[in-house]
Amino acid sequence: MLKATYICDICGAKRKEANHWFSARLGYARGTPSSVTFQRWEDSDEHDSHLCGQECVHKMLDKWMSEPTSSPAQSS
Numbered sequence: 616m617l618k619a620t621y622i623c624d625i626c627g628a629k630r631k632e633a634n635h636w637f638s639a640r641l642g643y644a645r646g647t648p649s650s651v652t653f654q655r656w657e658d659s660d661e662h663d664s665h666l667c668g669q670e671c672v673h674k675m676l677d678k679w680m681s682e683p684t685s686s687p688a689q690s691s
């Protein structure tokens with residue numbers, strides 16, 4: 616059975632056996648991504664995002680942090 620070919624969401628690199636990849640999952644609150652979780656790659660995991668290494672993890676984190684929240688939290 617062929618394994619799926621994974622492509623890095625940030626730079627477009629293809630995953631090879633030797634790569635040290637990470638996966639990321641976003642947590643949503645009120646429709647906006649409120650949290651992001653990075654994990655070491657496991658083929659069996661579900662992945663929201665595929666990241667080919669440390670550099671792309673940083674890029675995704677930067678992107679997530681710079682995204683504006685569409686509706687500012689109002690607790691009153």
Ligand SMILES: [Zn+2]
Pocket residue numbers: 623624625626627628666667668671
């Ligand atoms: Zn990459």
